[in-house]
Each structure stands twice: as structure tokens, then as C-alpha cells.
Amino acid sequence: MATRPLPEVVLIRGGTLYDPSTGHSRQRDVLIVDGMLAADGESVPSGAHVIEAAGCVVTHGFIDLHAHFREPGGEDKETLATGAEAAMAGGFTRVCVMANTDPPVDSPEAIAAIREKSAQLPVIIYPIGAITAKMAGLELAELRGMRSAGAVAFSDDGKPVTDGQVLRNALLYAADLGLPIINHAEDAALRGAGVMNEGALSTRLGLPGNPGMAEESMVYRDLLLAQNTGGRLHVPHVSTAGAVDQIRAFKAAGVAITAEATPHHIALTEELLRGFDTAAKVAPPLRTDRDREAVLAGLLDGVIDCIATDHAPHTVEDKELDMVNAPFGMIALESAFGLAHQALAGAGATVEQVIDMLTARPAKVMGLELTPLKPGAAAELVVVDPHEEWTFGIGDIHSKSRNTPVPGMRLRGRVRATITSKGLSDIN
Ligand SMILES: [Zn+2]
Incomplete structure (x- = not known):
């Protein structure tokens, strides 16, 4: 294909x-x-x-707000061109690519380079710029210049912005620019060396756990910062029932926030880790069935705005390491529709609703116009x-x-x- x-x-x-x-x-x-x-x-x-x-x-091509195409610096894992192939195979015609390349995309020149290199590809690539210079979490990157060069959002995804004041400033600044801030919400200290969801299963398997509160404490901080700054926070890859409840409460209070869920967090659970399969090691981790159902319900009732893949390629050699040392992430573009549709249809969604979660709803989050089907x-x-x-x-x-x-x-x-x-x- x-x-x-x-x-x-x-x-x-x-x-x-x-x-x-x-x-x-x-x-x-x-x-x-x-x-x-x-x-x-x-x-x-x-x-x-x-x-x-x-x-x-027959419908509008899918739009992914969250993918890692690894170019520049990780071309052994994925390039803009191979990522575009994966997107086409999965029904995606537009992909927003994260900034955690090597070096990170943290300047107007780097944004322009991504756009130039992807101009001839069959899908539209939208670069996301880093929030902080070199993704070091300390000083804001050139957000205004990156917007002028074509950045559609800002994120240090892969790494959380730990310093609350830095994220507060980023939200204030990005509000002025009219673009969303996407923060990988995991408290690094609480996550520690966790490689899977912390709970009865991680104890039984003897693997270090990453507790739901690592995500929830940072999501809560970020929601508070969004409420107080008026900045446009977009919460990526929501994985716990508690985080869904927090987002629901802040939305009900009128805070202008958005959120996404991945196909794997609505379709799969920590049970997959039983076989010590590093392909199932992702950040945030696959959680319990209760969490999975809560995230699915959040998507269905609109608390979570859309589906995004968090497509995160790694080489076979990387993933052949043991559970503790293998990197986090799974590729997801090609299986996204089948996996998400299966989970959502099983919960009573129509195919049109699933299509909306992959087209109109992500477009709205990023302020993108759909192509009219005319x-x-x-x-x-x-x-x-x-x-x-x-x-x-x-x-x-x-x-x-x-x-x-x-x-x-x-x-x-x-x-x-x-x-x-x-x-x-x-x-x-
Ligand atoms: Zn992330």
C-alpha cells in the first residue's frame, strides 16, 4: 500500500x-x-x-495532532518521508510533528526547515515548536518567531516542563500568540524509574511502577495555570480516570482547555505488560481497565476533544533492551483507526463520531480549517x-x-x- x-x-x-x-x-x-x-x-x-x-x-482525511517523526537526528527510527508513508497508510492527510528531535525544533529556522523538507510529501506536516530553548525547561524559546515561521503549537513533549513559572510564562505568551501549549504531564520525581502503571500488576511482575498521580498532579497544576493565565492548554495523551475528572471539572468551570487521548489508551491496558513486551512500554503507561473506560467515556462525552496517535518510532535494537532500559513509545498511525474504532464502536459510538474525533475535533483544537468536500x-x-x-x-x-x-x-x-x-x- x-x-x-x-x-x-x-x-x-x-x-x-x-x-x-x-x-x-x-x-x-x-x-x-x-x-x-x-x-x-x-x-x-x-x-x-x-x-x-x-x-x-468516504470522508475528510484524518488529522493527527501528535506524532514524532524523529527528523532531524533520529533518521534511523523515522524520517519525515517515512512518517508520511505511515500517515497515508493510516488515513492521515495532516500530521503535527513534535519538537523533540536532535537537535530540538526550538527556532524559526528549524520550523522553516521542517516545512521546507516536507513540502513535497503527500501529507501536510505542521511543525510544533519547543516551549523552551533546547528543551532544557529553563528559558522560553523564540515562540513568536516560530509562529511566524509556521509553528502551530508549542510543546517540549517527551519531557515535562517541570518549572511551574516557566509554564506559566509560556501560557501567557502563547495566549498572546493565539496558539496552544501542550505539556507532557508527568511529574518526573513521582514517575521515577517507573516503566508501567503502578499497581497490583507491577508489584506482581516486579517492575518499577509509574503511578497515576504522576500524571494527575501535573495535569492539575497545568489546569490551574491555564485558569489563571487564560492560556490555551492542550493536555496530551490523557491516561487516567483521575485526569479525566480534573479536565471535566475545569471545563465545567469555563476554563478554555482541550485534551486528547491515544488509540492505545482507549483500547489497551497494562495486561499487555504481562509478557514483558517492550513494544507495550509507553509514557504515560497503559493503565487499568477502569482508567481505559474513563478515558473512552471522556472522549464520548466530549470532555476529551479528540484522538491523537503519539506515534513514537524506535529501532528494533532500542526496543530489544530489557523492560527497564528500552525507550518509551509505540508507533500508532497505521493501526489508529482500526484500534480506536473498535474500542469506540464497542462503547456505542457511530463511525461518524469516530471520524469527527479524527478530523473536525482535532482541527478545532489547532485552529486548522478542514478542506470542504465540494x-x-x-x-x-x-x-x-x-x-x-x-x-x-x-x-x-x-x-x-x-x-x-x-x-x-x-x-x-x-x-x-x-x-x-x-x-x-x-x-x-
Ligand atoms: Zn508525551
Whole structure:
């Protein structure tokens, strides 16, 4: 399913077109000519590339607010180009990339370099700038200059901003710039050497635990800072029931905050660590079933705004280390829809709701405009089959890395094709 140049004429036949910007659905074929959506009723030229979409939903391409593409400095794990391949395979047409590269993206020049290097890729890459210079947590980076160069948000993700005054200043400054601050919320001292959720299971396995309060104490501090500064805080990868409750309470009090959850935190639990599989070692960790259900409920009732992948590639050599020494993170773009849809559909969500969590809702968090699904607009589409049950395999991975515990799992819902004006990836 590697991405190839978009054929001159593409016909998506027999699907239901769902537009997340209007909420409207209708049965119709979609004709794309020279990368643009054609007018209703236009005759189909011969030689069109046909994508059969009976039983499928055709909709806006997915938007990921949180991915790590490792370029510059970690090109053995992922590059902008291989990350874009993984995105296309997963139905994503836009990806916001985190700043914790080597060196970190903490200057207008570094933001401009990411944009330049990704300009020809089939997906749109939006750089997120670091909050602090060199991601050292001490002094604010050049936030204004980075916004002018194209940064869509600021984050030291991978590392928490420990100093409350620094984060307070960042929120004040970013409020003025109209961009969100995303803080990796884990109290480093409470997390300690924790490699999995702290609880009965970590004790039984003899592995160091990372308690839910490591996340909750920092989320609470960040929410207070957002309330007092008027800054736009976006809470990444919410993993505990307690953090969901805190976000619910602050939203109810009228504080303008947003939050995301990953597919793995709504679909998987700490039980996966029983086999000492380092592919299941993530930060924040997979938690209990009670936490998983609370995060899922938060997404369904809107307390958590959207799904984001936290796609975090690592080499096989890195992940072959033991549980204590292997790095945190899993790749997630390719399995995101199947894993999230399975969990959400199991909790009663419609496919349209899941699509909203991957399109309109993340776009709103980042202040991005969706492409209208109208004649004359550039193609930015995904075709999903919400009914297909399938086994995710190694062959479905297009990232440069392989670190995911999902291969071998049965998923419900599959991306059949991703189409942008620059490329096509399909499995027909
Ligand atoms: Zn993070």
C-alpha cells in the first residue's frame, strides 16, 4: 500500500460521503480529476482508477495532532518521508510533528526547515515548536518567531516542563500568540524509574511502577495555570480516570482547555505488560481497565476533544533492551483507526463520531480549517470500511520502525484508501 502519485482520474464508487464540517452524509460517487473534486454529475472519463467503496464511508482525511517523526537526528527510527508513508497508510492527510528531535525544533529556522523538507510529501506536516530553548525547561524559546515561521503549537513533549513559572510564562505568551501549549504531564520525581502503571500488576511482575498521580498532579497544576493565565492548554495523551475528572471539572468551570487521548489508551491496558513486551512500554503507561473506560467515556462525552496517535518510532535494537532500559513509545498511525474504532464502536459510538474525533475535533483544537468536500476543492479524503474485521500484521506497517504491540490483534474498521492531491495509498 505504498503511496503513489495520484492518477489523473480517480472514481470512488458506491460509498457514503460524510462531511465532518457539516455533519451531512449521503450516498454518492466521488470523482477526482487532476487532484480536484469534480462537479456532481460530471461524466467519468475512460481509464479512471476506480476505488470500490460499497459499504464504506468516504470522508475528510484524518488529522493527527501528535506524532514524532524523529527528523532531524533520529533518521534511523523515522524520517519525515517515512512518517508520511505511515500517515497515508493510516488515513492521515495532516500530521503535527513534535519538537523533540536532535537537535530540538526550538527556532524559526528549524520550523522553516521542517516545512521546507516536507513540502513535497503527500501529507501536510505542521511543525510544533519547543516551549523552551533546547528543551532544557529553563528559558522560553523564540515562540513568536516560530509562529511566524509556521509553528502551530508549542510543546517540549517527551519531557515535562517541570518549572511551574516557566509554564506559566509560556501560557501567557502563547495566549498572546493565539496558539496552544501542550505539556507532557508527568511529574518526573513521582514517575521515577517507573516503566508501567503502578499497581497490583507491577508489584506482581516486579517492575518499577509509574503511578497515576504522576500524571494527575501535573495535569492539575497545568489546569490551574491555564485558569489563571487564560492560556490555551492542550493536555496530551490523557491516561487516567483521575485526569479525566480534573479536565471535566475545569471545563465545567469555563476554563478554555482541550485534551486528547491515544488509540492505545482507549483500547489497551497494562495486561499487555504481562509478557514483558517492550513494544507495550509507553509514557504515560497503559493503565487499568477502569482508567481505559474513563478515558473512552471522556472522549464520548466530549470532555476529551479528540484522538491523537503519539506515534513514537524506535529501532528494533532500542526496543530489544530489557523492560527497564528500552525507550518509551509505540508507533500508532497505521493501526489508529482500526484500534480506536473498535474500542469506540464497542462503547456505542457511530463511525461518524469516530471520524469527527479524527478530523473536525482535532482541527478545532489547532485552529486548522478542514478542506470542504465540494467540487473544485483539492482532494483530501479517506475511505474507511467500518465493518471490516481484520488482523493487523507487520505488513500493514509503513513506518521505518516496528515497535507496536498491535500486530496479531483483531481490529474492527479499516482504512481502504487515502487520497490527497499529491498521492494515493489504497489496498484495493
Ligand atoms: Zn508525551
